[in-house]
Amino acid sequence: MTANARMGRREFIGATGMLTGLLAAGSPVALLAPSRAWALDLQTLSSEEGAVLLAVARTIAPHDQLDDAPYALVVGALDVNAEHDAATLELLRQGVTALGADFVKAPETERVAALQARESTPFFKAVRAATLSTLYASPLVYAYFGYEGEAFSKGGYLHRGFNDLRWLPEVPLSDSGPVYGAES
C-alpha cells in the first residue's frame, strides 16, 4: 500500500502541519486500513492550509461515503509537490488564501460556486489533477469503487465471472467465441 507511505510516519521531524482523522467503523477504507486512527504529516503546508485543500478535493470529487483518509492523500501529494517546487507552493498558498479559512465550513453550494469562479486558474487545475490522480489511484478506494485489483495471481476472470452479466441477452456465438476450457 505505497499510497499510504506518508501516513502515520510520526518519526518525521520538522513537520509543519498535520491532518488527522478517524475512519468510520465498517467503511470500505477501514476494512483495509491497519487502524481506524490516521494521521498525515505535512512537510511544507500548514494544518490550516491542508484542511482547506482537503475540502477543495472533497468538493471536486465528492463521495459522501468515503472517509477523509484517501482525500488526505491528495493533500499529501500536493505537499510533496510544494516541498520540491517553490512555484507550486506559491500557487497553492495563493489559492488557499483566496478561498479563505471559512471555505472548510461553508455549505457545498458555496464551495462549488467559489471553485466555479476559479475553474480556469492554475490553482484549480493543479488541485483537480492531483485529486484525480491520487484519490482514484489509491488502493484504499478500490473496494469503495468495486474495483478488484490485479487479477493475474487469481487466474484472471476467464472462469471467474468475465461473462456473468445476465441483464441483457446473450451474444450469438458467430459474433463472439467459445470460452476456452468450458464444456461445449
Next chain:
Amino acid sequence: MATIAHDDSGAVVIVGSGAGGGTLAHELTRRGIKVVLLEAGPRLTLASFSQVPGEAFAQLTWLEPRTQSGTSTVVEDYPLLPSWTAKTVGGTTVHWTAAALRAQEWELRARTTYGAVEGASLIDWPLNYQELLHYYELAEQRMVVTRRNGNPGLPASNHFKVFYNGARRVGYSQMHTGFMAINSRPADGRGVCIQQGFCVQGCKTGAKWSTLYTEIPRAEATGNLDLRSECRAVRIEHGDDGKVTAVIYRDPSGQKQRQKARVICVACNSVETSRLLLLSESARYPHGLANSSDQVGRNFCHHTGGFVWGVFEQPIEFWRGATLAGIILDETKNDPKRGFVGGYHLEMAALDLPSIAIAGFPQTLWGRELGFVMDHYRSMAGIFINGEDLTRSTNRITLNPDVKDQFGLPVANIHVDDHPNNAAMRGHAQQRAAALFKAAGAIKTVTSRQTPATHNMCAARMSRDPKDGVINAHGQTHDIANLFVSDGSAMSTATSANPTLTIVALALRQAEYISRQMNTRVI
C-alpha cells in the same frame, strides 16, 4: 544472440524494437542478415509487468519531455503528454490493446476517394491494395489474429454484451469481438487469454502478441541479432557519397558509442523517428536526413478519437476481460452525406482507476456529476472512437530548441490544428456512441474531448512523387538508398484502422526488399 563489433560495417542497424523494428529484425535475421537492434527502453519480462495502474504506466511509457502547439484541445488538456508511446523492448506492442485491423482498399486511395479536401494534404498510397493484402494475410498468420485463418473469436465479456446489444438496438449489423492479436486458444507457443483486463499494462500471460516475446527472441535464436536495450540513438552519420554509415547512440551508462552500418532502418514511432532524422542534419543535409522534400515531420496524424462512456444501473465490471475485444465496422465507409469524408471504428474500451478520471473525462467534469459517475465505476461501459485523421502539411513534428532532453538535444514539438473534418466526424461518432449506450439502458453518458495520440502516423510518409513524401513504397527514403523508415510514419494516410497490423505488414514486405537489395549488392 550475436555480438556485432562497433566497427563492423556489414550489419543492418534498426532503431526501435516495436511492431515495425522488432518484426523487421526477425525477418532480416532469419534470412541470415546480421542486425543490431537499438532500443531506448529496458527489457522487461512477463513476470515484471506491474498490474498497479500508475506503476504500469510509468514502467512502459515514454515520459521524457515533448512540447506541443496548435489549436488541438490536447494542447490544453494534456500539456505534458501530447502522445502516449512506449519506451521498452517491444515498444508499443507491449502496451497495445491488440486490435489488428486492415485498412480498406478505398482508404489507400484517399486523394482519389475523398477528392481535393481544402486544408488537407491527401495522397494515394504508392502501393496496390492487392499487394498489401498479401502481407496483411502473412501478418495475421504471424500474429495469430482472431477471426482469421480459422482462429475462433474471443468470447463475449460482460462489457461486450452491453456494447453488442446497444449496437444491435441502434441498427448496426457488423459488430463482433474483433480481429484481435490475442490468443482465443493456445497458439504460437503462447497461452490463452485469461481475461485479466487492462491489456495496456502488458500481458502477463503473453496471450497478446508483442515483439518482446515473439519476434525478438526468435531473432535472437538465429544467432544474428545483437539487441542493445537502454541505448538511445541520437544521430545518424553519412559518408562523402551521401549514404548513411553509422548510428551514434548513448549506451546504458550514457557513454557515446558509434555503430557502423550497411543499412539503417528508423522505427522509433513517428515522433522520435522524425526527431532523429531532423537531429542528423549536416553540411550536406542541412534540413536533416531524407528531407530534401521538406516533408520529414509533416502530415503527422493521430486518429480522430476520444471516449464515450455509458453509466448503467446494473453491474458490468468492465475491467474483467480483454480491454478492446469489441468492434463495430458499420461506420467504416466513405459517406460524405454524414458531413465528413472518411470513416471511423467504434471500439469497446475500458480504463483503469485513475486513468478514466484523468484521461477519459472532459476537464469540466467535477463536483457532484463526477462523484455520481465515479460512484458507478463498476456499472460503466466505454467506447473509443478511432477515425481517419486527415493529413495536413502544417501538422508537424519539429525540433524545439528551447527545451532539451537529458543529453542536451532539442525535444520534439508536436503541432496539431484539428481539421474541420475531424470535428464533424468526432461529433457524429460521439452521438452514435451515446445513442448506443442509451439504447442499452444507460442512465447517463459522458463524452471526452480528443485524447493524446497513441497512433502516430504519416510523418515520414511513402509517396509516389518524392516531392510529396519521404520514402517510397518499400520504406526506402527517396534521398538515401540505404536509409529506411519502418514504423507508422511510413503510412501515406491515417485510414480508420488501428495501425499496428499495417506496420507489421509493411515491415514484412520491407524485409524482403532489403534482403533482395543487399543480396544483389544494390545497397
